[in-house]
Amino acid sequence: METLFLACLIGGVLYAIVSVLIGDWLGQVLDGALDFLSADGHPWLHSTAIVGGITVFGGxxxxLKRYSMLSAVxxxxxxxxxxxVMAIAMFFLYVRPMEQSENSTAFSMKALVGKVAEVLVPIxxxxxxxxxxxxxxxxxxxxAASYDGRPIAGGARVVIVEATNDAVLVSEVDLPLLSDETERGM
Incomplete structure (x- = not known):
C-alpha cells in the first residue's frame, strides 16, 4: 500500500516538474505527438486537477499510514x-479562474461594422x-475607403459601414460631443 501512495506522490511531482520546466519545449520537439494526453471532454477533466488529485492521494x-491508527482500507x-476534494478545489480555485483570465486581442473584421472611428489619414x-x-x-x-465616394478630412468622426479583408468602408457622421471624456474615449 505504501508503494502505491509513494508512486502516486512521486509521479505527480515529476509530472508537475516536467510540465512546468520542459512541457512547451517537449511539445514542440515532438510536434504534437503527446496531444492525445490532453482530455478534451468535460472541463473538469483538466490534467492539472487530475494529476493534482493523484499527487494529493499519494501524499x-x-x-495517514504513518500518523494514524486507521486500517488499510x-x-x-x-x-x-x-x-x-482537493482536485475539485484545485479546479475551481486555480484551473477555472486561469482559463477565464485568458485575454485575446484578436477581433473579427465583421465586428468592426457599426463602430465609430477617427480618421487619421485623410480619405x-x-x-x-x-x-x-x-x-x-x-x-x-x-x-479605410469612403463608402459614399466623398472625401473625408483627417480628424473626422466616421462610422464603419462595411468591412472587407482589405479595408473598412466608412461614412462621415456628425455626432454631438457629450463631454471631453467622450472625445478621448471614442
Missing part, C-alpha cells in the same frame, strides 16, 4: 476522499486613408 495516503478511502473620394478604431481595451488602425 495523504502516506501521511480506511486509509485508502480517506486518502481517496481527500484527493477528490480621398477614390482611394484609401486610415482610421483608428477602439476594439476591446485597445485600438486598431485600419485601412
Amino acid at each position: 495523504a495516503g502516506l501521511l 480506511s486509509i485508502l478511502i480517506v486518502a481517496l476522499l481527500i484527493a477528490i 480621398p473620394a477614390v482611394g484609401c486613408g486610415e482610421v483608428l478604431v477602439k476594439v476591446g481595451a485597445g485600438f486598431t488602425n485600419q485601412i
